[in-house]
Amino acid sequence: MCAAIFCISICASTQRVDSQAVGSVNSTKNGLNLLLISLGGDSVVKKETLDLGQLFKDINFDSMDSLTIQLEASTTMNIRQDNGECLVITSTSDNVIPGDNTQFTQCFQLGDLHWFGGPERATQYWPWEKQNLSDYSYVTKQDADQGIADPYWFNSDGFYFLVNEDVPLFIDQNNLEENSLCFITKNKAPYPEDATTLKLSYKLCKLLNAREAHEHAIENYLGKPSGVIDERMIRHPVWSTWARYKKTVNEQTVLTFADEILQHGFNNSQLEIDDNWETCYGSFEFDTSKFPDMKNLTDALKERGFRVTLWIHPFINVGCEPIDSLATENDYLVKNTNGSTLNVWWDGEGSAVDFSKTGAVDWWVERLRNLSEENGIDSFKFDAGETSWLPQLPVLNVSEGMNPIGHTSKYVRAVSQFGPLVEVRSAQRTQDLPVFVRMLDKDSRWGFNNGLRTLVTTLLQMNTVGYTFVLPDMI
Structure with missing residues (x-):
C-alpha cells in the first residue's frame, strides 16, 4: 500500500x-x-x-x-x-x-x-x-x-x-x-x-x-494484586503523629495521642509514628532521648488496642555515621554519571540506597527487619521512591531503557515483602503487588489545585491505571 x-x-x-x-x-x-x-x-x-x-x-x-x-x-x-x-x-x-x-x-x-x-x-x-x-x-x-x-x-x-x-x-x-x-x-x-x-x-x-x-x-x-491487603486498614482510621505533632514527637506525645483517641471513642487500624524518631536519617536507630524504651512503648500501645507502624525513607544523610560510611564503602548508594551519590531531599542532604543492587537491598531489608523484631513494630509507611530524589543523572543496574524509572519499581518490590499493612507513595508497573498505594498529601482547601476535590479524581486515576488499594495521605 x-x-x-x-x-x-x-x-x-x-x-x-x-x-x-x-x-x-x-x-x-x-x-x-x-x-x-x-x-x-x-x-x-x-x-x-x-x-x-x-x-x-x-x-x-x-x-x-x-x-x-x-x-x-x-x-x-x-x-x-x-x-x-x-x-x-x-x-x-x-x-x-x-x-x-x-x-x-x-x-x-x-x-x-x-x-x-x-x-x-x-x-x-x-x-x-x-x-x-x-x-x-x-x-x-x-x-x-x-x-x-x-x-x-x-x-x-x-x-x-x-x-x-x-x-x-x-x-x-x-x-x-x-x-x-x-x-x-x-x-x-x-x-x-x-x-x-x-x-x-x-x-x-x-x-x-x-x-x-x-x-x-x-x-x-x-496485572492485578497477587494477594489480599489488610482489611482493618480499610475499615478503620490510620492515626499518624505527623498530622498533629509534625517532628515534635516522643514517647509521651505518642501515649497522650493514643489515650485521647480512645477517650473520644474512636477506633483504629493502627498508630503510625512518623518523622524524627531516628538518631539521624538512615540510622534505623531510635533516638533514646525521645524514645528511651521503644519495645516498652509498643507493648503499651498494643495493650490499648493499637498496632504500631513506623515511617521509613530510603535515604542516608551525610554524617549519619557509621551507616553513611558503611553504605559508601560497600557501594550501596545510587551514583550519578559523575560518580557522586549526593542529592537534597526534604530532610537534608544525603544519598539514596540503590535498590537496583541485590546486595544493597539485602542489607537494607535485614536492618529494617531487625528494627521491627527488636522493637515490636508491626509494619511500615514507606515514603519517597520517585526518581527525582536520585542524584542526576543516575546510573542504575537495570535493563536497557529502564533508567531511571526502574528505581521506583525496584524500591516498591523490595518493601512489599513487609506484609499486608505496607503502604507506599510511588508506583511503576507494580499493580501485581498486594500493598496500599498512598496519594501524596492534599491541601486543606477545595478545588482541583491539590485540594479536597482531588481526593476523588486521584482515586479514580489510580484505580484506572490498575492500583486498586488506595489510601489518602494527611490532609
Whole structure:
C-alpha cells in the first residue's frame, strides 16, 4: 500500500522516505488514524493518513509477520499484532549521535471522547482530556506530585494505549497539537543522554467499550494484586503523629495521642509514628532521648488496642555515621554519571540506597527487619521512591531503557515483602503487588489545585491505571 510520502510493505521489503517524520493519530467515534507528517526543516511538507482502525478489520496478521514503514535510512516504523485485539507500533532509529536533537513525536487527537488513566498529578482533572502538559518527562518525580507514572490511557470508545516501559518518554497534551496527546521520545534528561538508539513503542488495542478495554489491559499487560491487603486498614482510621505533632514527637506525645483517641471513642487500624524518631536519617536507630524504651512503648500501645507502624525513607544523610560510611564503602548508594551519590531531599542532604543492587537491598531489608523484631513494630509507611530524589543523572543496574524509572519499581518490590499493612507513595508497573498505594498529601482547601476535590479524581486515576488499594495521605 503506497502513498506519496511513504510505502507500507509486508515485511518482504521496505520502501524509503527521505524525511523527518512526526506522527499524529486522530481519534473519532469511527476509528483511529495515524497521521504521518513529512517535515522539511520546520515546515510541514505533506501529510498521509493510515487508518489503524481499518487495520484491525482488514489485515490478516496470521498470514504475515508485520507491516513495516521505512521513514529514513536508519528509521523504521513496524506494526504487528499482539494478543488478538492489539497492534504494537514501534518506531526505531539507529546510529543516533549522543547530544543531537533526534526525537520521535506521535500525536493522538482526543476527539470528542473521554480519556482515562495517565499519571498522578497535584492538579488531577477527570477525565484525562482536560489536562495540559508541555514536553513533560514521564517518570515518577516530586514535580506536580507525580508519584505514579504508568503510561496507560483508554477512552470511552474502547481504545487503549500502553507505552513500553523501556522508552524515554515525554508527553505533551493540548500544546503541540490542539485537543491532542503527544508521545515524544528523546535521549534527554532525566533519561540517559549517551544512548545511540532511540525507540518509541506502544500497544494500541481496540475492544467494544471502555470496560472491556480496561479489563483486557489488566488481564494481558497491567496485572492485578497477587494477594489480599489488610482489611482493618480499610475499615478503620490510620492515626499518624505527623498530622498533629509534625517532628515534635516522643514517647509521651505518642501515649497522650493514643489515650485521647480512645477517650473520644474512636477506633483504629493502627498508630503510625512518623518523622524524627531516628538518631539521624538512615540510622534505623531510635533516638533514646525521645524514645528511651521503644519495645516498652509498643507493648503499651498494643495493650490499648493499637498496632504500631513506623515511617521509613530510603535515604542516608551525610554524617549519619557509621551507616553513611558503611553504605559508601560497600557501594550501596545510587551514583550519578559523575560518580557522586549526593542529592537534597526534604530532610537534608544525603544519598539514596540503590535498590537496583541485590546486595544493597539485602542489607537494607535485614536492618529494617531487625528494627521491627527488636522493637515490636508491626509494619511500615514507606515514603519517597520517585526518581527525582536520585542524584542526576543516575546510573542504575537495570535493563536497557529502564533508567531511571526502574528505581521506583525496584524500591516498591523490595518493601512489599513487609506484609499486608505496607503502604507506599510511588508506583511503576507494580499493580501485581498486594500493598496500599498512598496519594501524596492534599491541601486543606477545595478545588482541583491539590485540594479536597482531588481526593476523588486521584482515586479514580489510580484505580484506572490498575492500583486498586488506595489510601489518602494527611490532609
